[in-house]
Amino acid sequence: xxxxxxxxxxxxxxxxxxxxxxxxxxxxxxxxxxxxxxxxxxxxxxxxxxxxxxxxxxxxxxxxxxxxxxxxxxxxxxxxxxxxxxxxxxxxxxxxxxxxxxxxxxxxxxxxxxxxxxxxxxxxxxxxxxxxxxxxxxxxxxxxxxxxxxxxxxxxxxxxxxxxxxxxxxxxxxxxxxxxxxxxxxxxxxxxxxxxxxxxxxxxxxxxxxxxxxxxxxxxxxxxxxxxxx
Numbered sequence: 001x002x003x004x005x006x007x008x009x010x011x012x013x014x015x016x017x018x019x020x021x022x023x024x025x026x027x028x029x030x031x032x033x034x035x036x037x038x039x040x041x042x043x044x045x046x047x048x049x050x051x052x053x054x055x056x057x058x059x060x061x062x063x064x065x066x067x068x069x070x071x072x073x074x075x076x077x078x079x080x081x082x083x084x085x086x087x088x089x090x091x092x093x094x095x096x097x098x099x100x101x102x103x104x105x106x107x108x109x110x111x112x113x114x115x116x117x118x119x120x121x122x123x124x125x126x127x128x129x130x131x132x133x134x135x136x137x138x139x140x141x142x143x144x145x146x147x148x149x150x151x152x153x154x155x156x157x158x159x160x161x162x163x164x165x166x167x168x169x170x171x172x173x174x175x176x177x178x179x180x181x182x183x184x185x186x187x188x189x190x191x192x193x194x195x196x197x198x199x200x201x202x203x204x205x206x207x208x209x210x211x212x213x214x215x216x217x218x219x220x221x222x223x224x225x226x227x228x229x230x
Contacts, residue, residue: 019085035118041105056115057089063109083171168218176218
């Protein structure tokens with residue numbers, strides 16, 4: 001499937017409806033929009049790899065991204081599947097260090113890129129913009145801590161329930177559908193696929209979730225939260 005296309009103005013309008021970009025002032029959004037460039041990717045395309053030099057920030061308009069962390073054994077751990085409204089790339093850019101994570105398009109994906117030279121120039125001319133990017137760093141670190149704390153839950157059932165709540169909050173649609181396959185969820189929660197299937201069957205029987213091909217629907221988020229805390 002080809003990468004999606006869209007007018008830049010429409011793309012920025014969509015980003016202004018959710019996430020970090022929506023929380024910025026109209027003036028800041030307008031200034032960032034002056035340097036924005038549309039980028040489209042097909043499934044599997046590399047956005048950037050751990051160790052790369054920063055080439056700007058990216059905001060996700062449509063599609064999804066696999067966020068991976070390099071492991072000591074040389075393999076990558078896919079820690080998160082990011083959805084629309086997600087921004088990344090600020091940490092390496094402003095610290096002037098190499099990328100710490102790898103990012104690939106999980107499906108045909110459309111993004112806005114704020115290129116490094118232009119963005120650095122904007123911030124240099126108006127240092128007040130740093131506060132906006134500190135806010136993004138805070139949001140992304142909070143997400144990272146949520147993921148780390150999820151992996152520390154000893155009970156596999158509670159771990160899966162907690163991750164479903166987290167995913168529904170971050171990128172579920174209005175009906176609670178999360179675009180995530182069972183194999184991907186098993187990898188993210190460090191649970192074997194047979195064990196995950198057993199847990200999901202129990203959740204279905206309890207009326208907590210439903211699932212279809214490559215997506216899971218959270219039906220009762222409050223009950224999943226109670227299960228985690230029980």
